[in-house]
Amino acid sequence: MTRRTFAVALIVCLVTAAAIHAGTVFNMKCQAKRAKDAGTGKTARPCGYESQVTFGGGMFFDQICGYCRVCKKFVYLNWTRANIPQEMKARMRIKVTPRPKPLGEVWDSRTGKVLTIHACPHCKGPFLEIKKRDELKHCPACNKPHFVVDESKPRIAVD
Numbered sequence: 001m002t003r004r005t006f007a008v009a010l011i012v013c014l015v016t017a018a019a020i021h022a023g024t025v026f027n028m029k030c031q032a033k034r035a036k037d038a039g040t041g042k043t044a045r046p047c048g049y050e051s052q053v054t055f056g057g058g059m060f061f062d063q064i065c066g067y068c069r070v071c072k073k074f075v076y077l078n079w080t081r082a083n084i085p086q087e088m089k090a091r092m093r094i095k096v097t098p099r100p101k102p103l104g105e106v107w108d109s110r111t112g113k114v115l116t117i118h119a120c121p122h123c124k125g126p127f128l129e130i131k132k133r134d135e136l137k138h139c140p141a142c143n144k145p146h147f148v149v150d151e152s153k154p155r156i157a158v159d
């Protein structure tokens, strides 16, 4: 293989990897309707909480997402992908960020799943990773199961 074909092969390889790993930014909004308070009889204002949420990383970095209850926002941890060749790192001047160590694991007795807890990059408090959009159903503001993608807004791919 010549140097040139090697370079081309490398780029094709990385672009393919990026296409698989590329993240997506979703504009999400709580669709909970107005609800009448049984006690007071007053109609509460609809929640309407909205936020951009990004799932997945980019070509050179991997990223996880979660919601921090202390910071009251979606938070992210990212690190440099492990499979980037040294030559590429030097050429693209990539500053290597190591994968952050999780705070720990908890076992969920209801589902039998082991959940990994990470430290919030801002307050260092615990947050649970949200792996994909399907795992984000409840609104972080009102806790109702109506947190969906706002289809009136565009989805953005990141790399």
Ligand SMILES: [Zn+2]
Pocket (backbone or CB within 6 Å): 068, 069, 070, 071, 072, 075, 120, 121, 122, 123, 124, 125
């Ligand atoms: Zn936080």
Ligand SMILES: [Zn+2]
Pocket (backbone or CB within 6 Å): 030, 031, 032, 047, 048, 049, 139, 140, 141, 142, 143, 144
């Ligand atoms: Zn809500």
